[in-house]
Amino acid sequence: PPPTPTMVKLRQVAEAATDSMRCRSTRTVATTRSTTMAFRSTSSAASLALLLLLASLAVSTATGLGSSSSPSNPSARNVAFSRRRTRSAAAAASLTSSRESVSAAADAVPRGGSTRAATRPEDDEEGDDDDVEARREAEEEARKVRAALAKYRSDQSVLLQLRSTLLSEALAQRGVPLPTLRDVCTTDGDRPAEKCDWDCALSTVEEPKTCLYSFDAEPDTKVVAPLGTDQWISLSALNRLRRTDPTKVEPMWHGRYAILQSWFSDESEYSLLQHVGIGGFLVSSVLLDLGGGMVLRSLLALAVLSALCVSMPLLEYLVGRILVSSALWSKWISWHRIVHAALPFKLLVGQIAWKSIAGAFAKLEGAVRERAVDFECAILEECVPVTVGMGVEEESEEEEDDDEVADLEGEDYEDEDDSEYDEDYDEGSDW
Numbered sequence: 475p476p477p478t479p480t481m482v483k484l485r486q487v488a489e490a491a492t493d494s495m496r497c498r499s500t501r502t503v504a505t506t507r508s509t510t511m512a513f514r515s516t517s518s519a520a521s522l523a524l525l526l527l528l529a530s531l532a533v534s535t536a537t538g539l540g541s542s543s544s545p546s547n548p549s550a551r552n553v554a555f556s557r558r559r560t561r562s563a564a565a566a567a568s569l570t571s572s573r574e575s576v577s578a579a580a581d582a583v584p585r586g587g588s589t590r591a592a593t594r595p596e597d598d599e600e601g602d603d604d605d606v607e608a609r610r611e612a613e614e615e616a617r618k619v620r621a622a623l624a625k626y627r628s629d630q631s632v633l634l635q636l637r638s639t640l641l642s643e644a645l646a647q648r649g650v651p652l653p654t655l656r657d658v659c660t661t662d663g664d665r666p667a668e669k670c671d672w673d674c675a676l677s678t679v680e681e682p683k684t685c686l687y688s689f690d691a692e693p694d695t696k697v698v699a700p701l702g703t704d705q706w707i708s709l710s711a712l713n714r715l716r717r718t719d720p721t722k723v724e725p726m727w728h729g730r731y732a733i734l735q736s737w738f739s740d741e742s743e744y745s746l747l748q749h750v751g752i753g754g755f756l757v758s759s760v761l762l763d764l765g766g767g768m769v770l771r772s773l774l775a776l777a778v779l780s781a782l783c784v785s786m787p788l789l790e791y792l793v794g795r796i797l798v799s800s801a802l803w804s805k806w807i808s809w810h811r812i813v814h815a816a817l818p819f820k821l822l823v824g825q826i827a828w829k830s831i832a833g834a835f836a837k838l839e840g841a842v843r844e845r846a847v848d849f850e851c852a853i854l855e856e857c858v859p860v861t862v863g864m865g866v867e868e869e870s871e872e873e874e875d876d877d878e879v880a881d882l883e884g885e886d887y888e889d890e891d892d893s894e895y896d897e898d899y900d901e902g903s904d905w
Contacts, residue, residue, distance in 0.1 A: 667732040671701040675863040687711040710851040
């Protein structure tokens with residue numbers, strides 16, 4: 475594969491580290507060479523001093539032999555002795571200086587097998603600082619190299635996993651039995667929504683209720699919530715939302731409850747529509763739900779056609795007056811081209827007119843449907859019973875009053891029947 479920017483950077487860092495190591499090795503070799511040359515020069519000086527000492531000893535020996543051969547000349551012996559003494563002192567001095575130079579050269583060579591020449595303390599400190607800085611730079615460069623290499627390896631591992639995932643998906647689509655992302659995903663939507671019962675309460679000024687749709691429910695309106703919860707929503711808002719956009723109903727409770735199947739289905743035992751009566755049945759189940767609104771659309775089209783038929787004489791009169799008017803025929807030059815146009819143009823004009831009529835009919839249907847939904851909401855507000863809160867006592871009192879009235883009416887009817895039976899019995903007894 476072509477080199478990536480990370481690989482190029484790694485190469486540059488490696489080359490820089492190699493150059494620095496090469497410079498350090500070159501410096502070490504130069505220091506070793508200088509030390510070796512100094513040691514060689516010192517060794518040559520010491521050997522020269524030894525040669526001079528041997529030569530002086532040889533000369534002194536030869537002079538002593540000459541003096542011993544002529545003992546009769548004492549002055550000559552004294553002169554020779556003084557010369558030998560001077561030469562011995564000079565040789566001793568040269569030997570001492572050669573020893574000092576050899577010891578200095580030996581001290582110049584460092585202990586422990588190092589090839590770096592010994593220098594002065596100031597030079598040693600400067601060299602140590604340079605070595606420390608060079609070592610730090612080398613460590614920093616090595617750390618950068620390691621970090622870049624680790625990043626490169628992690629990126630390559632991620633890319634390899636992505637390639638394997640894409641390959642598995644492609645092979646699975648072709649029928650190869652391989653695990654895919656769908657096999658390892660556990661989304662929240664996999665949990666089926668559960669059916670639930672409902673609670674209904676009355677929102678008043680004294681006891682206001684919250685609403686999931688509009689934050690606060692309007693006063694004197696009913697709100698509903700899943701049984702055992704306080705996640706209230708206005709009944710009218712819930713019904714209007716399920717008519718306009720049913721997909722947004724269950725997400726109001728995060729998909730935990732099957733609201734549409736539980737509260738607005740004829741097959742559910744928790745349905746709200748079982749309390750609406752015959753009027754609510756006609757509006758909800760027949761007019762709005764049957765055939766996906768086809769009944770409402772058909773009735774509306776029938777009403778429009780009936781209106782056209784009823785107003786046909788008036789329309790014929792208006793069209794006739796327009797066709798024979800001078801205002802129309804005075805502009806013959808403007809519209810005669812449209813009358814004598816080609817057939818595709820006439821079809822295009824007809825299509826535009828049909829779309830306009832269909833759009834007007836859709837707007838009329840939307841307005842009528844909205845009125846029907848408002849009427850359905852009013853029926854639900856009136857018929858759905860309150861199960862918690864203030865309205866429960868009022869409804870229970872009304873039911874008790876109705877029961878008492880029914881009981882009283884039944885007692886009066888029974889009294890009347892008994893009195894009539896007694897009268898008939900008395901007459902029969904007299905007969």
